[in-house]
Amino acid sequence: MKAMETGRKTGFSSWLRLRWSTESHFGTVLVLLVLIIMQTVVLGFDFGSFGEWFSAWGRNWINILRNNAGVGIIALGMAFVIIAGGIDLSVGSTLVAIGAASMMMLDIGPKGFLGNLGITGLPAFALTIVLAVLMGLVLGVLTGLLITKGRIAPFVATLGSMKILRSVTQHFMQGYNPRIPREFLQLANLQVGGLMFMPIIYWLAIALILIYVSQRTVWGRQVIAVGSNERAAQLSGVNVNRVKIGTYSLMGVLVGIASIIQVARIGTMDFANAGSGYEMDAIAAVVVGGTSMRGGRGTIFGTVLGMLIIAVMNNLLNLFGVPPFLREAAKGVIVIGSVLLQRKGNV
Amino acid sequence: MIEMRNICKSFGTNQVLKDVSITINDGEICALIGENGAGKSTLMNILGGVLPADSGAIYLNGKQVRFANPAESLKAGIAFIHQELNLINDLPVFENMFLGREIRSRLGRIDLEAMEEKTADVFRRMNIELDPRAMVRDLDASYKQIVEICRAILMDASVIIMDEPTTSLTEPEIRRVFQMMETLRDQGVGIIFISHKLNEVMDICERYMVLRDGELVAEGKVAEVTTDELARYMVGHDVRTEQLTRTVRIGEEVLRVENLSHRTFFRNVSFSVRSGEILGFTGLLGDGRSELFQALFGAQDIQSGMVWLDGREVRIQSTEHALELGIGYLPRNRKENAIIKDMDIMENASIVTWPLFARNGVIDKNRHAGLFAEQRERLGIRLQRVTDPINTLSGGNQQKVVLAKWLAARPKVLILDNPTQGVDVGAKEEIYDIILNLAEQGLAIIVLSSEAQEVIRLCDRALVMYQGHIQGEVSGSTMNEHDIMRLATGGALDAS
Numbered sequence: 001m002k003a004m005e006t007g008r009k010t011g012f013s014s015w016l017r018l019r020w021s022t023e024s025h026f027g028t029v030l031v032l033l034v035l036i037i038m039q040t041v042v043l044g045f046d047f048g049s050f051g052e053w054f055s056a057w058g059r060n061w062i063n064i065l066r067n068n069a070g071v072g073i074i075a076l077g078m079a080f081v082i083i084a085g086g087i088d089l090s091v092g093s094t095l096v097a098i099g100a101a102s103m104m105m106l107d108i109g110p111k112g113f114l115g116n117l118g119i120t121g122l123p124a125f126a127l128t129i130v131l132a133v134l135m136g137l138v139l140g141v142l143t144g145l146l147i148t149k150g151r152i153a154p155f156v157a158t159l160g161s162m163k164i165l166r167s168v169t170q171h172f173m174q175g176y177n178p179r180i181p182r183e184f185l186q187l188a189n190l191q192v193g194g195l196m197f198m199p200i201i202y203w204l205a206i207a208l209i210l211i212y213v214s215q216r217t218v219w220g221r222q223v224i225a226v227g228s229n230e231r232a233a234q235l236s237g238v239n240v241n242r243v244k245i246g247t248y249s250l251m252g253v254l255v256g257i258a259s260i261i262q263v264a265r266i267g268t269m270d271f272a273n274a275g276s277g278y279e280m281d282a283i284a285a286v287v288v289g290g291t292s293m294r295g296g297r298g299t300i301f302g303t304v305l306g307m308l309i310i311a312v313m314n315n316l317l318n319l320f321g322v323p324p325f326l327r328e329a330a331k332g333v334i335v336i337g338s339v340l341l342q343r344k345g346n347v
Numbered sequence: 348m349i350e351m352r353n354i355c356k357s358f359g360t361n362q363v364l365k366d367v368s369i370t371i372n373d374g375e376i377c378a379l380i381g382e383n384g385a386g387k388s389t390l391m392n393i394l395g396g397v398l399p400a401d402s403g404a405i406y407l408n409g410k411q412v413r414f415a416n417p418a419e420s421l422k423a424g425i426a427f428i429h430q431e432l433n434l435i436n437d438l439p440v441f442e443n444m445f446l447g448r449e450i451r452s453r454l455g456r457i458d459l460e461a462m463e464e465k466t467a468d469v470f471r472r473m474n475i476e477l478d479p480r481a482m483v484r485d486l487d488a489s490y491k492q493i494v495e496i497c498r499a500i501l502m503d504a505s506v507i508i509m510d511e512p513t514t515s516l517t518e519p520e521i522r523r524v525f526q527m528m529e530t531l532r533d534q535g536v537g538i539i540f541i542s543h544k545l546n547e548v549m550d551i552c553e554r555y556m557v558l559r560d561g562e563l564v565a566e567g568k569v570a571e572v573t574t575d576e577l578a579r580y581m582v583g584h585d586v587r588t589e590q591l592t593r594t595v596r597i598g599e600e601v602l603r604v605e606n607l608s609h610r611t612f613f614r615n616v617s618f619s620v621r622s623g624e625i626l627g628f629t630g631l632l633g634d635g636r637s638e639l640f641q642a643l644f645g646a647q648d649i650q651s652g653m654v655w656l657d658g659r660e661v662r663i664q665s666t667e668h669a670l671e672l673g674i675g676y677l678p679r680n681r682k683e684n685a686i687i688k689d690m691d692i693m694e695n696a697s698i699v700t701w702p703l704f705a706r707n708g709v710i711d712k713n714r715h716a717g718l719f720a721e722q723r724e725r726l727g728i729r730l731q732r733v734t735d736p737i738n739t740l741s742g743g744n745q746q747k748v749v750l751a752k753w754l755a756a757r758p759k760v761l762i763l764d765n766p767t768q769g770v771d772v773g774a775k776e777e778i779y780d781i782i783l784n785l786a787e788q789g790l791a792i793i794v795l796s797s798e799a800q801e802v803i804r805l806c807d808r809a810l811v812m813y814q815g816h817i818q819g820e821v822s823g824s825t826m827n828e829h830d831i832m833r834l835a836t837g838g839a840l841d842a843s
Binding site for chain 2 (some may be wrong): 216217219221222224225227228229231232233234235236237238239296300307
């Protein structure tokens with residue numbers, strides 16, 4: 001019907017409207033392209049040669065992606081959680097808690113846990129990464145159990161753990177400044193041809209894997225079924241609780257990875273502020289990427305696009321020289337605006 | 348006195364009320380009975396101003412009245428108490444009594460004291476021991492019903508319509524509501540009592556009116572009829588409609604259930620079903636059969652009882668477990684319970700079997716495509732592309748997709764709850780054929796239906812439920828609407 005009606009008219013605007021309403025990521029990609037063009041223009045072409053311009057443009061991009069890789073990874077997990085009909089507010093605090101634990105493991109000072117056991121170098125790094133991921137997994141499973149077996153609303157359960165994890169971390173890390181071995185920082189800061197893009201590789205690799213998981217695996221599709229119609233999913237033999245716990249567990253694992261990247265990037269962590277607001281940034285990316293907060297509708301690819309839109313937007317504001325306090329407002333406008341645009345596309 | 352004269356009403360081509368005329372006198376309790384779909388609700392919705400009539404007129408004390416909406420009907424003194432009560436759990440009784448019509452003081456402030464006082468007045472007048480300040484949440488079902496009735500009195504209702512007020516009540520609670528109704532009658536209020544329970548009709552009503560297929564087929568004094576006669580009026584005939592023919596090859600017992608009980612929904616249910624057999628389960632709305640089979644399918648708790656599958660005792664933990672054991676379940680209310688609207692036809696048809704054919708957790712798309720192509724052929728599912736959204740299909744085809752997802756799992760027992768709900772006549776016959784076909788292939792099939800006709804035509808024998816337990820079994824010569832209705836309303840079969 002819709003195709004026929006618009007098909008009668010010709011021209012660019014009707015083509016645009018048709019694509020917008022039938023192809024799920026069309027609008028998102030379009031917005032991203034417009035932002036990238038604007039960003040390119042603002043960056044300017046005042047360079048000696050094409051090579052110089054390209055290298056400046058490329059560096060800018062690598063900076064954008066690297067700075068957002070952590071939240072980008074968290075947003076991927078958030079997408080699964082939200083598609084299944086949940087929400088996770090505790091990601092920022094979990095990040096700090098895992099970060100603190102990892103730093104205690106790695107510390108080369110007198111209190112360093114692994115150092116005191118005589119484990120250093122690569123084995124220590126490997127062990128730390130494994131434990132960080134494991135800690136994320138355990139915290140995720142616990143959250144999932146609270147929500148499914150404990151029947152606490154996801155918002156409330158994760159609001160609680162958000163408070164608990166940050167406060168406990170801050171308390172135990174008072175006056176303790178672990179020192180991270182410099183080699184560990186290579187994990188995020190390894191330079192290839194003078195460029196540091198390790199976090200970007202992690203982010204993209206995880207995104208590709210999760211896009212596959214969401215589209216092709218039993219669990220990935222069950223997540224969508226549960227979010228769309230929990231009752232029907234249950235009555236189709238889907239173990240709804242296990243699917244939900246799975247989304248929070250994946251979220252935990254991804255926060256563990258993001259935490260390691262964060263520690264490896266800077267080598268220190270401000271336990272009071274690090275990761276705060278990440279939950280909202282991740283949710284924003286998911287929503288901008290076209291996922292419904294009511295669950296059931298959304299994609300992982302869309303979430304990557306959503307994260308990119310927010311990242312490029314930030315960069316653009318930076319290039320424009322918009323005062324820092326106003327930048328959050330721009331983010332707000334993007335979130336609300338994108339949802340309105342998506343709604344229009346569905347008319 | 349209220350009169351409805353020559354009321355006609357159609358929905359599309361379907362005429363649901365054909366020239367119905369009824370009278371309700373002041374100070375009398377009058378039963379309005381009939382099978383599901385007989386037109387009771389439509390008639391009362393017209394009286395309550397919810398629906399307009401196509402033709403006919405309503406007279407209030409001899410003067411013609413017109414109701415454009417429920418508020419006008421209410422203003423004229425007709426109160427409609429719906430089956431789902433309109434009370435707000437988190438407000439006290441007296442605030443509920445004045446919902447939407449709060450008493451305001453001169454400054455526009457809500458006058459809680461006056462509201463409480465008036466509520467207490469009504470309760471005194473009706474001899475009800477109830478604290479106006481009690482929270483509605485804390486009341487039992489009968490008191491909630493009573494609060495609704497008192498609200499009607501507060502609005503000076505001269506006629507009160509009560510739509511199956513006793514369905515969710517226990518015996519003593521029913522007594523309490525009946526007492527209240529009698530008090531009202533003695534004060535000159537006319538009551539229309541819609542019920543399926545014929546014993547209650549005999550108990551409390553003076554007069555009865557029976558609707559069947561949109562026509563008033565019988566009315567008169569309750570004292571002059573028996574429940575048997577009422578049941579016959581409701582069904583219209585005691586002729587048995589011919590059963591669909593098939594070669595019955597009933598095999599081994601597949602599923603056996605003993606003394607299954609649940610806190611509220613069902614108790615002491617025992618039955619068994621064999622391979623190749625179609626067992627019917629029927630009864631009235633709220634008889635607990637849907638909950639019983641949801642429990643059997645692992646979607647609801649079971650308090651006690653035992654289940655055997657292929658001679659082995661099983662404890663079904665979850666729907667996933669039930670699926671693994673070989674139980675299939677097609678739920679009623681397709682839209683809420685079976686359709687996943689954000690997924691396409693193909694996915695809706697394969698969700699059940701994803702885990703069964705997956706390799707390392709990855710869905711085997713080709714296998715599902717092949718399976719569905721087969722089912723599509725076998726069930727005659729008409730669609731354009733398997734990647735279209737599920738809600739582009741007609742009701743009948745959606746139902747077949749739901750059926751297909753279960754058949755792909757090759758269950759031993761297939762439970763079908765209202766399998767022809769919301770499908771047109773043609774698709775209905777097709778679904779019957781499919782069910783018969785499945786039974787011939789050796790599946791044990793349980794069909795839940797509130798349509799006696801459907802049970803008679805489809806099933807080899809049927810169990811009739813009444814208020815959560817099995818009231819009796821019908822088969823052979825007792826497999827007729829009359830006997831089914833008798834059992835479903837709490838009666839017994841004639842000893843033979």
